[in-house]
Amino acid sequence: MSAAADGGDDVRSEMRAFIEDNFLYLDPDAELADDQELLAAGIVDSLGFVEIVEEVEARYAVGVKDVEITEENFGSVDAIARYVERKRAGS
Amino acid sequence: MSSAPSGPLDGFDAAACIDRLAVETARAVRGLGRRGAVVATSGGIDSSAAAGICVRALGPERVRLLRLPERDVGDASSDLALELAQALGADSIEEPITAALEGLGCYEQRDEAIREVFPDYEPSWKHKLVRSAPSASITVFSLVVERPDGTREQRRMPAEAYLSLLAATNMKQRVRKLREYTWADRLSYAVIGTPNLLEYDQGFFVKGGDGLADVKPIAGLYKGQVYAVARELGLPEAITSRQPTTETFSLPQTQEEFYFGYSYERMDELMWGHEHGTDPADLAARVGMSAEEVGVAYAEIDRRRTATAYLHAPAVVFSPES
Numbered sequence: 001m002s003a004a005a006d007g008g009d010d011v012r013s014e015m016r017a018f019i020e021d022n023f024l025y026l027d028p029d030a031e032l033a034d035d036q037e038l039l040a041a042g043i044v045d046s047l048g049f050v051e052i053v054e055e056v057e058a059r060y061a062v063g064v065k066d067v068e069i070t071e072e073n074f075g076s077v078d079a080i081a082r083y084v085e086r087k088r089a090g091s
Numbered sequence: 092m093s094s095a096p097s098g099p100l101d102g103f104d105a106a107a108c109i110d111r112l113a114v115e116t117a118r119a120v121r122g123l124g125r126r127g128a129v130v131a132t133s134g135g136i137d138s139s140a141a142a143g144i145c146v147r148a149l150g151p152e153r154v155r156l157l158r159l160p161e162r163d164v165g166d167a168s169s170d171l172a173l174e175l176a177q178a179l180g181a182d183s184i185e186e187p188i189t190a191a192l193e194g195l196g197c198y199e200q201r202d203e204a205i206r207e208v209f210p211d212y213e214p215s216w217k218h219k220l221v222r223s224a225p226s227a228s229i230t231v232f233s234l235v236v237e238r239p240d241g242t243r244e245q246r247r248m249p250a251e252a253y254l255s256l257l258a259a260t261n262m263k264q265r266v267r268k269l270r271e272y273t274w275a276d277r278l279s280y281a282v283i284g285t286p287n288l289l290e291y292d293q294g295f296f297v298k299g300g301d302g303l304a305d306v307k308p309i310a311g312l313y314k315g316q317v318y319a320v321a322r323e324l325g326l327p328e329a330i331t332s333r334q335p336t337t338e339t340f341s342l343p344q345t346q347e348e349f350y351f352g353y354s355y356e357r358m359d360e361l362m363w364g365h366e367h368g369t370d371p372a373d374l375a376a377r378v379g380m381s382a383e384e385v386g387v388a389y390a391e392i393d394r395r396r397t398a399t400a401y402l403h404a405p406a407v408v409f410s411p412e413s
Contacts, residue, residue, distance in 0.1 A: 039228065045398055046230040051250045066247055071228045 011060070011081040018055050019077065023048055034077040049074055056080065062087040096369045096377055099313035099359050105323035108316070109147060112308050116148040116283075119306045125281035127153030128306070129274045131267055132183070133164075134171030135335060137309060140317045141285040143324035144308050146179045155274055156183040159267045161192055163341040174327045184274075188266045195266070201259035207252035208234050215239065219342040220248070220256065225352035227387035227394075237342055260340070264300025281305040287317050289358055293392070294399020295350050302402060313363065314355040353388065361388045 016032055023043050024030045038044040044052065052074055053064050062084065073083040120128055127149055130142040145154045156176045160169040169185055176183030192198060198214065205212045212218075216236050223231040232248045234256075248256070268282075275282045284304025286296055291310040296302035309317055314335070321331045335346055335355060351358045357378055364374040364385070371385035378385065 042397070046232075047250050047253065049229045050231065050248070050253070054249055066223070066231055066233070069229055069231050070226075074229070 008081045008085050011084045012077055014059065015052070015055075015080045016077050019044070019052070022051065032077065034081075036077070037071070037075055039071055039075060052080065056084060060084050060088070096364060096373050097367070098315075098377070099363045100315050100319065103316055103319060105316070105319040108312070109144060109320055109323060112144050112320075113148040116144055116306060116308045120149065120281045123281050123305055125275070125279055125305070127155065127278060127280040128283045129155050129157065129271050129278070129280045130283045130285070131157045131159055131271050132172040132175055133159075134168040134175065134330060134333070136314075136317055136321055136330060136333065137287050137290075137335075138285040139172075139175050139326050139330045140312075140321040140324065141283055141309050142175060142181070143179060143321065143326055145283055146181055147324070151179055151181040153280075154179070154181045155278060155280060156181050157270060157274060158183055158185040159188050159270055160185070161187065161263060162189045162198070171327070171330055171333070175330060178325070178327050186270055188263070188270065191266050192262060195262055197259050197262040197266075201256060204252045204255035204259060205234065205236070207255070208246050208248060209236050209244070212236060213239075217341040219340040219344040219349070220253075221245070221344070221348045222350065222352060225384075225387055225391055227390040230352075235342060261297045261300055264297040268300050268303050275305075283308065284310070286310050288313050289351065289355065289362060292362065293351070293395045294402045295346065296402065298402045313359045315359045352391070361385065362392060365389050365392050 012034055016034065019038070020030075020032055023038075024032060032043075036043070039049075049069060053069055056062060056074075057064055064087075068083075072079060074080055116128075120126075128145040130138060130145055132138045132142050142154065142156055156172070156179075158169045158172045158176075160166060173183060173185075202212065202214055205218060209216075216238055218234060218236045221233050221235055223229075223233075232253055233245045234248050234252075235243055235245045237243045271282045274280065282304045284301065284307035286301065286307060287309050288311055290296055291307065309320070312320065318331060336344060347354050347358075353361065357380075360374070360378045363369075364371075364378075365388075371389065372382040374380075374385050375382045380388070
């Protein structure tokens with residue numbers, strides 16, 4: 001396993017835990033799949049995505065531009081992990 | 092081949108609509124056991140049209156108009172509402188709510204929320220909240236401030252500051268409603284709510300604020316229909332030609348940039364098309380958008396309904412028995 005993949009897995013588990021704690025708190029038995037679409041499934045609303053963006057900025061020390069707040073970058077746990085990896089790689 | 096799509100003003104008979112709404116408003120007020128109607132008038136098109144319908148329904152002597160200005164909106168709105176009262180021949184009372192809002196900490200809490208985003212913000216700066224362009228995806232809200240030298244700056248609102256800002260400014264609508272019900276108690280009148288169909292359907296109101304009322308005469312009218320009704324009622328031209336605003340922030344702010352993401356004319360057409368099952372491809376040319384953009388707008392209409400269901404929900408109550 002490469003270092004990059006390791007990092008991605010950390011982001012996945014941390015962000016999955018963040019989303020479960022903050023958005024699935026009334027449904028503790030719910031299993032959040034990493035490819036689950038957070039907006040379409042009604043798990044996270046627009047304001048919730050701003051909270052996720054703030055968490056990503058604080059936890060991973062990356063700056064998120066407004067135009068980057070899209071479902072492509074934040075729409076699922078997988079998408080967030082890929083986005084953070086790209087930002088860390090400097091792209 | 093599909094026929095050309097229609098819109099909310101096609102075949103709309105404003106005079107007949109006024110007659111029907113006046114009959115229904117009178118019946119509703121009587122049905123509630125009230126003796127007249129209290130209408131808070133901002134000088135905007137919706138409250139003016141609703142007031143005009145109430146005067147038609149009940150007569151000017153049974154309609155009490157209120158003007159409830161506050162610091163951020165200034166006197167122009169109250170002046171227009173006074174012109175309306177004179178045109179309708181109804182009593183109008185002005186009760187500024189600035190002191191009440193100061194006492195409740197509205198401005199102080201609002202300023203604290205703004206300083207989370209602009210730490211050097213001074214209360215003398217003007218400001219407003221704006222949304223990102225419609226995308227059928229994530230909507231991001233930003234705060235715009237105007238410094239004393241006229242320069243403007245826009246920054247994304249963090250979630251906590253956004254909620255604090257809305258909670259503080261929602262006090263304006265809730266204090267207005269408190270004044271309306273105080274007058275309603277005093278006169279045994281009903282309180283008239285003034286949302287139009289777009290606002291009512293899409294949840295653009297404050298729960299316990301402008302969303303609270305006994306009768307909402309124009310909640311079934313598209314915005315363009317409200318304008319047609321206002322013109323048919325012969326309301327002052329200064330009101331019927333005025334651009335809608337939110338009356339909430341110190342910088343002029345349209346409903347388009349804060350909430351709907353489209354002009355009201357376009358939003359009317361999109362909502363009408365959505366409600367009449369018009370295929371996005373058929374509506375596209377009429378509204379000057381691509382079929383894909385219309386699809387995005389339809390999706391936003393649905394999403395906003397879901398997101399604001401809580402605002403419409405009555406209190407949940409339980410029975411003592413299972």
